[in-house]
Amino acid sequence: MNQFAVVTDSAADIPLDLAQKYGIRVVPLHCVFEGKDYRDGIDISTPELLRLMDGANTLPVTSQPTPADFMVVYQELIDEGYTQILSIHLARALSATIESARALVTQMPEGVRLEVVDSCSATVAQGTMVLEAAVIAQNGGTIEQALERVAAIRDSYHIYFSPNTLENLVKGGRATKAQGFATALLNIKLVIGLLRDGSIEVEHKAKGVKGAISYMVKQVAADAAEHGELVYYALHTNAAERAAKIRESLEKTGAHVRWLTDATIGPVIATHVGNGAMGIFTFPATLHSPELDDLADYLTPQF
Numbered sequence: 078m079n080q081f082a083v084v085t086d087s088a089a090d091i092p093l094d095l096a097q098k099y100g101i102r103v104v105p106l107h108c109v110f111e112g113k114d115y116r117d118g119i120d121i122s123t124p125e126l127l128r129l130m131d132g133a134n135t136l137p138v139t140s141q142p143t144p145a146d147f148m149v150v151y152q153e154l155i156d157e158g159y160t161q162i163l164s165i166h167l168a169r170a171l172s173a174t175i176e177s178a179r180a181l182v183t184q185m186p187e188g189v190r191l192e193v194v195d196s197c198s199a200t201v202a203q204g205t206m207v208l209e210a211a212v213i214a215q216n217g218g219t220i221e222q223a224l225e226r227v228a229a230i231r232d233s234y235h236i237y238f239s240p241n242t243l244e245n246l247v248k249g250g251r252a253t254k255a256q257g258f259a260t261a262l263l264n265i266k267l268v269i270g271l272l273r274d275g276s277i278e279v280e281h282k283a284k285g286v287k288g289a290i291s292y293m294v295k296q297v298a299a300d301a302a303e304h305g306e307l308v309y310y311a312l313h314t315n316a317a318e319r320a321a322k323i324r325e326s327l328e329k330t331g332a333h334v335r336w337l338t339d340a341t342i343g344p345v346i347a348t349h350v351g352n353g354a355m356g357i358f359t360f361p362a363t364l365h366s367p368e369l370d371d372l373a374d375y376l377t378p379q380f
Contacts (some may be wrong), residue, residue, distance in 0.1 A: 079214040081161035081223065082154045085140060086174050087117040088104040088167040089196075089204035090343035095375040099211035102123055102150045106167075106174065108235075115346050126344045127315055127352045129270050139345050141174040144181055151181060151191065160254035161190045161220045165227060167345075168197050168275020177335050192220060194227055197275040200346050201310050201358050201376075203235050226364060234360040235300060237280065238342070239266045239289040240314060242355030268292050286355075290322055293357050298332035300359065306333045308365045310340045310372075312356035314347050315380045319355040335362060337370070341378035 079100065085091065089107040096103050105116040110129055115137075121129075130136065147164070154162055166175040178193045185191045196203040210223035210228065266289040268281040278294035280296075283289040301307045309327075311320035320339050327334055338356075343349060 078158060080217065081163055081214055081220040082157075082159045083207060083211045083214055083223075084147075084150055084154075084162060084164040084178075085203070085207040086166050087119075088165075088172070088174070088199050088343065088345045089165075090118075090200045090340065090346075091204045091207060093118070095208075095372075097151070097209060098375075099215060101207060101211050102154065104142045104146050104150055106142060106172075107140045108137040108344055108348065109140065115344075121344055123314060123341045123344050123347050123378070126347055130348070137348050139172075139348055141172055141303050142177055144177045147178045148181055149245050150186075151185070155186065155189055160188055162192070163210055163214075163220055163223055164191065164193045164201065165196050165210065166193065167199050167203060168271070169195050170197070170272075170274045170276035171199055190220070192224065194224070195275070196227070197231050197238065197273060198234065198271060199275065200236075200342050201312065201340050202230075202271070205234070205358075205360060206230050208369055209364065209366055212368050214367075224305075230360050230364050233304070233364070234358065235270070235296070236356065236358045237268055237270050237293045237296065238350060238354055238356030239268050239283070239286075239293070239339065240350045241266075241316065241355075242351065286319060286322075290319070290326055290355070293323065294326045294330060297327060297334060297357060297359055299329040301332045301334050304361060306362040307359040308335045308337050308362045309357055309359040310338050310376070311336065312340055312342055312354075312358060313378065314342050314350060314352055314354045315378075316353045316355050317378065317380060318338050319353075323355065323357055334359070335363070338373040339378060340372075340376040340378045341380070
């Protein structure tokens, strides 16, 4: 039995079979669309969500799990004999999900340690922290070692993404109609990054898809030149050719980077970035476990 258990929420975009392989418990967020409640990653996938949103006037509403949802999972682990639980979650800057877990820290039975960690990230960045912690657990490591690894990744990762249009951001109130119209008219692609607390920031306004890819690739190459070898995921929502172009462009730079997988942005985040989004996630190769070299077998998008 591992020394500690690992829990996360579905915004980490870890498929069920991958979670099962590493003993990760995933508490789903919810997407409510036209009166129907879908459990993220269970009742709905990213391709299914994109089909539902196509042509819709309103977006699905995402909602966080309740403390009771988390307590069910924690109690199962306690009943299995775990006395240490590491729970890693979607950035507080993006969602109150983590507060549902934090509310239970003082309610654990005597002798049970619950560590709730803000990943200050989302999607595969959050997922990587979870997976690395789970590998440490399976290898007989301590919760302190896992906390150290998670903190190191949180302090050094970069993620950039570029929506194909601002349509979903406009519908969701995160961009104005005027901004959406102007970017479409001028073929401007926003490159968006996450700040250290996980909040979203527009980093660059590029001319077209080519310009957006060029900006992201230059940022990654510069980071590798400064900090050493990086591993990366190419991200997309139904835009495999753009993810391939990111990989191709990175290879041409000669940057010290290594591709791990293409991955999709899951339903919760895809609600906001929409169809045709692309991006890249990187972190130092020294923080990547070789056991996770087969990620492409699990994360390759099914579009």
